[in-house]
Amino acid sequence: MSDVYFIERDPYAPIRHCYPVSKVLYEAKSEYQDILVFESPKFGKVLVLDGVAQFDEKFEFIYHEFMAHVPLCAHPNPETVLIIGGGDGGVLREVLKHPEVKRAVLVDIDKEVIETSKKFFPTLAVAFEDERTEILCEDGFAYMQRHKNEFDVIIVDSTDPVGIASSLTTEQFFKYVYEALKDDGIYVGQTESIYYHLEIVRKIQHELKKVFPVVDLYTAVIPGYAGYWWTISVGSKKYQVREPLRELKAPTKLYSADMHKHAFLPQSFYKKLLSGE
Numbered sequence: 001m002s003d004v005y006f007i008e009r010d011p012y013a014p015i016r017h018c019y020p021v022s023k024v025l026y027e028a029k030s031e032y033q034d035i036l037v038f039e040s041p042k043f044g045k046v047l048v049l050d051g052v053a054q055f056d057e058k059f060e061f062i063y064h065e066f067m068a069h070v071p072l073c074a075h076p077n078p079e080t081v082l083i084i085g086g087g088d089g090g091v092l093r094e095v096l097k098h099p100e101v102k103r104a105v106l107v108d109i110d111k112e113v114i115e116t117s118k119k120f121f122p123t124l125a126v127a128f129e130d131e132r133t134e135i136l137c138e139d140g141f142a143y144m145q146r147h148k149n150e151f152d153v154i155i156v157d158s159t160d161p162v163g164i165a166s167s168l169t170t171e172q173f174f175k176y177v178y179e180a181l182k183d184d185g186i187y188v189g190q191t192e193s194i195y196y197h198l199e200i201v202r203k204i205q206h207e208l209k210k211v212f213p214v215v216d217l218y219t220a221v222i223p224g225y226a227g228y229w230w231t232i233s234v235g236s237k238k239y240q241v242r243e244p245l246r247e248l249k250a251p252t253k254l255y256s257a258d259m260h261k262h263a264f265l266p267q268s269f270y271k272k273l274l275s276g277e
């Protein structure tokens with residue numbers, strides 16, 4: 001085991017999550033954030049943005065599978081999918097496992113993250129070359145304002161809701177998301193840890209409820225994120241999302257129809273969590 005550790009600079013967590021480091025592979029400063037890639041003996045390569053680990057190669061599949069397959073399998077025919085953020089390509093790779101998807105648009109503010117992924121994480125960047133993929137490098141908030149009634153599913157895979165990503169969890173952003181979705185569209189976004197970021201989870205759920213008729217929350221245990229028990233918030237215009245409507249035929253490591261149902265918190269606990277009782 002290495003004696004050198006990367007210690008995460010999570011702006012909210014009261015503890016510091018860390019990874020053993022065997023080799024630093026890349027360090028750069030893009031226009032928007034600090035980028036670091038290192039090799040960790042037990043976890044493979046790790047991507048860090050502004051001091052916060054985004055994923056490690058060993059466990060990235062958990063987050064990416066649950067971000068993509070829950071909303072896509074809860075929709076009867078997800079032909080057009082938008083990903084905001086997600087410049088590493090992990091969510092895109094999972095989205096394109098659905099043959100129903102005819103068009104997948106990825107909008108990440110930082111082209112350097114996309115380039116870094118192509119160079120160091122080819123198993124995530126694999127879907128960039130798919131003919132259904134369109135990649136744009138711009139702010140997701142600005143992009144969303146210009147699009148109406150266009151997407152079946154919108155997935156927001158952004159960095160933590162501070163700095164460049166802070167606009168992506170506001171009521172105004174959710175109004176734009178609502179308008180950019182078709183009449184039966186579904187939104188999901190990563191909303192941090194139940195243990196360490198509960199106030200953020202509650203605030204985002206509150207904003208979503210001002211805009212969407214169906215709001216829910218599901219979770220996944222992600223060993224690479226501080227607090228481990230991670231939340232993903234849902235806003236849906238029509239469908240309840242707790243049960244999959246379609247079966248995914250492509251191989252996954254963890255996601256299945258059973259795991260889809262189990263990812264949702266029991267209603268009693270969900271209500272208690274949000275009310276703070």
Ligand code: SAM
Pocket residue numbers: 049053054055063084085086087088107108109110113138139140141157158159160164165166168190
């Ligand atoms: N799963 C990761 C996590 O939470 O640790 C997120 C991964 S992905 C690399 C996050 C991406 O969001 C970054 O590439 C970043 O450039 C992008 N991003 C942040 N704010 C954004 C914005 N306003 N518009 C578009 N992309 C944004």
